[in-house]
Amino acid sequence: MDYEYSAKSNSIILRQPDFDLDETLDCGQAFRWVKTAENEYSGALLSRPLVIRCLDKADGVFELCGTTEEDFLGVWQEYFDLATDYGELKRRFSEDETLSKACAFAGGIRILKQDAWEALSSFIISQNNNIPRIKGIIGRLCEHYGGYPSIEQLADETPESLGFLRAGFRAKYLTDAVEKLRSGEVSLDRARTLPTDEARAELMKIKGVGPKVADCAMLFGLYRIDAFPKDVWVKRVMAQYYPDGLPECVRGVEGIAQQYLFHYIRSISK
DNA sequence: TTCCAGGCGTATC
DNA sequence: GATACGCATGGA
Numbered sequence: 001m002d003y004e005y006s007a008k009s010n011s012i013i014l015r016q017p018d019f020d021l022d023e024t025l026d027c028g029q030a031f032r033w034v035k036t037a038e039n040e041y042s043g044a045l046l047s048r049p050l051v052i053r054c055l056d057k058a059d060g061v062f063e064l065c066g067t068t069e070e071d072f073l074g075v076w077q078e079y080f081d082l083a084t085d086y087g088e089l090k091r092r093f094s095e096d097e098t099l100s101k102a103c104a105f106a107g108g109i110r111i112l113k114q115d116a117w118e119a120l121s122s123f124i125i126s127q128n129n130n131i132p133r134i135k136g137i138i139g140r141l142c143e144h145y146g147g148y149p150s151i152e153q154l155a156d157e158t159p160e161s162l163g164f165l166r167a168g169f170r171a172k173y174l175t176d177a178v179e180k181l182r183s184g185e186v187s188l189d190r191a192r193t194l195p196t197d198e199a200r201a202e203l204m205k206i207k208g209v210g211p212k213v214a215d216c217a218m219l220f221g222l223y224r225i226d227a228f229p230k231d232v233w234v235k236r237v238m239a240q241y242y243p244d245g246l247p248e249c250v251r252g253v254e255g256i257a258q259q260y261l262f263h264y265i266r267s268i269s270k
Numbered sequence: 271t272t273c274c275a276g277g278c279g280t281a282t283c
Numbered sequence: 284g285a286t287a288c289g290c291a292t293g294g295a
Contacts, residue, residue, distance in 0.1 A: 028276060123276075130275040133293065168291025173278085210278045231276035262276075 001082055005069040012064040012072045013055075018086035019062070020108020021054050027263050028131050029220050030112050031122055031138045032148070045079050046115050047147040081110050089256055095249050098241040099257060102264035109259050112220060116188045117181075118148050119221025120203065123213045124173050137167045154178045173208025180206055188222075196224050219255040228254035237265045 002015040025033035025041045033043035039054040051065040064076060077083070090107060093099040126134050142148050144164065155178060159171040167174070180186040186206055191199040196218065203214040215229035228246070230238070250257040 126275090127277040128275060128290075129277090129292080130294080133275080136293090166292065169278095169289095170291080208278065212277060216276070229276070232274095233276065266276095 001077065003072070005072070010066060010068065012067060012069070012076075014062045014064060014082075015060060016062060016080075016082060017060045018090070018108060019060055019080070019110055020057075020106070021052065021062075023106045023108040023263065024080075024110045024112065025052075027106075027109060027259070029259065030114055031126075031131070031135045032142065044147070045075060046118070048075060050076065079113050081113055084110075086110060086256075089253060092249050092253075093257060093260070096247040098237075098264075099247070099250070099260060102260040105267060106260065106263045109263060111223070111225065111256055111259060113223050114220045115148075116192070116217070116221035117151055120188070120209075120213075120217040121174060121177060123216040123220075124177060124206075124208050125167055125170050126216070127170065127208065127210075127213060129170075137165050137170075140165050151178055151181050155182060170208060173206070176207040177209070191218070192222055196226055199224065200227075215255075219258070225253050225255040228258050231262070233262055233265050233269075234258060236269075237261045240265075 004013045005011075006013070021039065021041055022035075025043065026035065030043070033041045036042045036051070037053075039057070040051065041053075042049070042051050044050065048071065050067060053063045053065065055061040055063055064072060067076060086107075086109075090103045093103055122134070122138060125137050129137075138148075145153055154174070157175055157178065159175055162171040162174065165171060177186075181188065186202060191202045194202060199218055199222065200211065200214045203209050203217055204211070209217070212229050212231055215227040218224040218227040219229060228234075246254060246257070
């Protein structure tokens with residue numbers, strides 16, 4: 001990894017190929033990044049804020065503002081999945097025609113390794129909903145709590161008390177998740193160590209968590225890159241391009257292929 | 271007005 | 284196991 005830390009400005013200069021801010025931060029895998037200027041986003045992991053700016057698109061140069069070297073190495077390096085070679089993955093995917101087009105279309109997508117609770121709760125909110133409204137609900141949640149609320153912070157909430165979110169029927173799913181995670185009936189740490197199928201079943205004990213939400217929570221929150229969330233868009237891709245199933249080249253990294261395909265089909269459908 | 275959105279619970283067969 | 288329908292909300 002190629003980076004320099006400036007103690008004077010408390011920022012990191014990072015050289016990173018295969019990384020586009022719009023394609024990664026505004027593609028519907030995380031909902032709290034705000035585009036604050038051209039080539040600049042402001043966001044957070046839990047309550048740790050960050051401004052990230054692209055200084056040179058062609059050469060892949062980024063500035064991460066307001067972060068110590070310790071935070072960069074301990075938090076953001078993992079969050080932006082900097083240790084994974086996406087160039088190598090894209091070469092692997094290039095043997096499939098549709099994936100090849102998808103990677104060429106948005107080659108700067110990366111998987112964000114998010115907090116497990118934030119990913120799970122965000123995708124509970126996402127069901128039968130559109131991305132602008134998901135962002136609105138999560139924005140009201142964070143505004144109310146001064147940051148993304150922990151499971152414990154939500155302990156006393158009821159579907160009624162969460163009415164300010166305007167989350168509709170999803171409010172009762174959030175409180176069920178909080179209840180089952182607090183009681184230990186469901187455990188994210190347990191899910192972390194279980195095989196993918198059993199982890200999915202563990203998460204699906206929560207009301208409002210079906211196969212798709214569970215797969216998103218696993219892919220973005222537990223970094224199970226073999227999870228392949230099938231939403232309405234990916235179902236369209238499957239019906240149109242892969243009626244006989246996914247190609248061999250995505251085996252084991254289905255979740256990463258899913259992100260390229262999701263972005264591609266949404267873009268060409270507009 | 272109707273349709274749709276990073277689905278799921280429930281009823282029914 | 285598969286299929287049909289309702290669900291809160293808000294933008295197109």
